[in-house]
Amino acid sequence: MRFILFILITLGIVVFLNPLFPYWVIMLLIGVGSGLLGLSGFQGFVAGGLGMGLAWLGQAIFISTSTGSSLPNKIGELMGLGSGMTVVGVTAIIGLLLGGFSGLTGSLFRNLFRKEPDNLYRG
Numbered sequence: 001m002r003f004i005l006f007i008l009i010t011l012g013i014v015v016f017l018n019p020l021f022p023y024w025v026i027m028l029l030i031g032v033g034s035g036l037l038g039l040s041g042f043q044g045f046v047a048g049g050l051g052m053g054l055a056w057l058g059q060a061i062f063i064s065t066s067t068g069s070s071l072p073n074k075i076g077e078l079m080g081l082g083s084g085m086t087v088v089g090v091t092a093i094i095g096l097l098l099g100g101f102s103g104l105t106g107s108l109f110r111n112l113f114r115k116e117p118d119n120l121y122r123g
Contacts, residue, residue: 048103
């Protein structure tokens with residue numbers, strides 16, 4: 001449940017706050033959210049990555065189709081990628097990696113402050 005909640009929270013943060021703040025502020029917010037929800041490292045990576053990647057994919061497709069601009073196609077040709085949809089896909093992959101590593105960082109940062117029991121036998 002926390003996993004799906006974090007995906008939705010990440011989507012909301014990216015969609016509503018990304019136009020107002022730079023991407024690194026959004027990455028910090030994703031990390032803080034992952035730490036506060038107490039997700040494991042893998043869950044934080046996947047949920048943060050899916051949330052930010054899907055948001056960037058949706059925004060890129062929306063902007064590309066609503067403006068009818070030929071700029072994505074020109075950028076794709078300039079970079080040797082082919083079509084503009086490849087540029088949109090690369091944008092989504094970059095968002096997935098940024099969000100994923102933000103969520104992972106938040107989860108691992110929380111683990112730094114988690115107290116381990118002292119009554120465990122360490123051989």
